[in-house]
Amino acid sequence: MGDGRRVIVFTSPEPVNGTTRFTLRQKPNGQIMDSDGREAYQRWLEYERKPDGVQVKKLWNDRRFEITYRGGEPDGPFRAYYEGGELWAEATYVKGRPVGPHVVYARNGKRIFETVFTAR
Secondary structure, three states, X not given: OOOOOOEEEEEXXXXXXXXEEEEEEEOOXXXXXXXOOOXXXXXXXXXXXXXXXXXXXXXXXXXXXXXXXXXXXXEEEEEEEOOOOOEEEEEEEXXXXXXXXXXXXOOOOOEEEEEEEOOO
């Protein structure tokens, strides 16, 4: 519901500005805002700003993410892998925003979810 009442609480594995817990609210127009009034996606981009090139992250259970950065933000292919190296998800980013197909795979390689993002 984008009625301003929906509250999303999530935790981060690493503290950001001294906290690991964040509260977000969805506005009636669908935007998700943080408690400081910033769009959540923009806050994430600020936190995740990285040098150009492919950045590799390990997450829970040794799942691996490979994200291409240009100009400090995701710009290029994104791939995520299961612990055993099987492709888990793939997408493309342009100037920090997802564009085109975003696909999630089961361990056996079967597509289990797909959506398409359009450029803004």
